[in-house]
Amino acid sequence: CTRAETRRAVEAAAMAGKAWREMTPYERQVPLRKTADLIRQRVDEIALALTTEQGKPLAEARLEVLANATFFEWYAEEATRVYGEIVPSHFRNKRLFIFHQPIGVCAMISPWNFPLFLQGRKIAPALAAGNTCVCRPSTVTPLNLIKLFECMQDAGVPAGVANLVVGPASECMEEFYTNTAVRQISFSGSTEVGKEIMRRSSEQVKKIGIELGGHAPFIAFPDFGAEAAAKFAALSKFRNAGQSCISASRFYVQEAIYEDFCAAVVGEAKALVLGNGLDEGVTMGPVTEASHREKTLRMIQDAVDKGAKVLHGGRVPEDKPTGYYVEPTILTDV
Known part of the structure; x- marks a missing residue:
């Protein structure tokens, strides 16, 4: 995908988000649960794609696929438990409430080593909470994510709620950094890239979630x-x-x-x-x-x-x- 195509994906996510966030958690959990069911039904097909493009043994690939099913299942149910809070007030005539709202469009970037696990762990909670997303997998391992998105589409996740872009990192990321519709960037990968995301996201004070290399x-x-x-x-x-x-x-x-x-x-x-x-x-x-x-x-x-x-x-x-x-x-x- 080019930068222009990435922009179209962000615009689609922003447009779809208006209706998605207005749905109740009980309505949003229906396609997420169906996604989990379809992942389990297609585990062999998805695992084959994962092993073919990434190299890990098929048994490990199957475990990664099945873990994704649990993500969608778990967060579908957790969406109904996003409780608010009533805070005691210093004033008799005031009531203080805390309630949670979706962030908006979330950009999600994942590496090649656990491509399905790391994207699924981002997508499921974001959608359950009423956000929409634009996901960019590694260009080395895109096929297994395509199959995950097919599961979401067949499960009834509305068009535009979850979007997939596959293309040069520089073009996709530049759109994520500069497009004001992108409200959060979630990244798993190297510390070097994580630092760059911190710097560039600060320009618009975007929320970030980064999981960087271990030592x-x-x-x-x-x-x-x-x-x-x-x-x-x-x-x-x-x-x-x-x-x-x-x-x-x-x-x-x-x-x-x-x-x-x-x-x-x-x-x-x-x-x-x-x-x-x-x-x-x-x-x-x-x-x-x-x-x-x-x-x-x-x-x-x-x-x-x-x-x-x-x-x-x-x-x-x-x-x-x-x-x-x-x-x-x-x-x-x-």
Whole structure:
């Protein structure tokens, strides 16, 4: 989509919002509940699209799809619980009320690693509360979002209430920043882009909701056990081929269990089945793009050049010369 097409989507959302916000929560929850039902009915179709374009194992893709159904179901019901409040007044002749109103048009930007999960978690509460939205997924993974929007359309979400634009980030974002009809920007992604959104949104004092990249340590203590800790470490690090904002980025292990932990986590890495996410039994797919693979290999080589030791992996698998595969890798002394 061009900037002009993004503007049309924003205008459609603003126009549709007039009627959508006037509906009762009980009326709005009907198409949202139907959306949840359709997502569950189409779980295999949507999961196939997600794995095909993103790479994660099909079992993980199905869980992501089903999570979206719970979002729509949960917020459809929560919409009926947006209660107001009566505040005690200092004056006998005054009553003070607090009541909640929709913000308006919300722009929603999601990354490629959990494209369905992160957009669904934005769309469902926004629509339930009476807002409308314009969503921009990553251009790497748009197909699964298209299928989500088909579910919403077939469920009876009115035209213009939820809009999808797929195009260059610069053009879409510039319209979101400058169009006064956009009242909130919700973003999941890098800290660098999040800072830019904060700067540009301040020009019109737009509301923002930003979920930025994580940098989490994993700390293992003896009282938990080396093997148990290793299982959690591997789950945290290798899920979605390590492409997760909540993936542990560094590991601190108490000396008493260090050797046992290293042996156990290497065992967990060896047990992973690396391959096409569509194949039966695969537990770790490729990274999403060639640039991600090259960056990963550069980071491994940089660590080795600076004294790190490779306990496992660290290369492109010899039996998988095509595709963006990297062996699950364990480094020590980083």
